Amino acid sequence: PRSILQWNVGSHRDISHESLSLFRLLEPQIEILVLGTGDRVERLPPATLKQMRECGIAVEVQDTANACATFNFLMNERRVVAAGLIPP
DSSP: OOOOOOOOOOSGGGOOTTTTHHHHSOSSOOSEEEEEESSSOOOOOHHHHHHHHHTTOEEEEEOHHHHHHHHHHHHHTTOOEEEEEEOO
């Protein structure tokens, strides 16, 4: 729950089913993945989001500043959450 891992993603274009596999391997299994896509919210392929939902993981896509705030809020609620953050 209190780990920091390097995620080899440079931009929202690099986010794919394969790049999200790291989050599917975490134990305990996360409920929510908060993705910060940089300075602004970027759309991700619907199929990628659907695959994560099928694995039981909800995905919230936001700009990175708001993703950090959402992650902290969810952690404060003791939710099992992870964040994938692309610097703005």
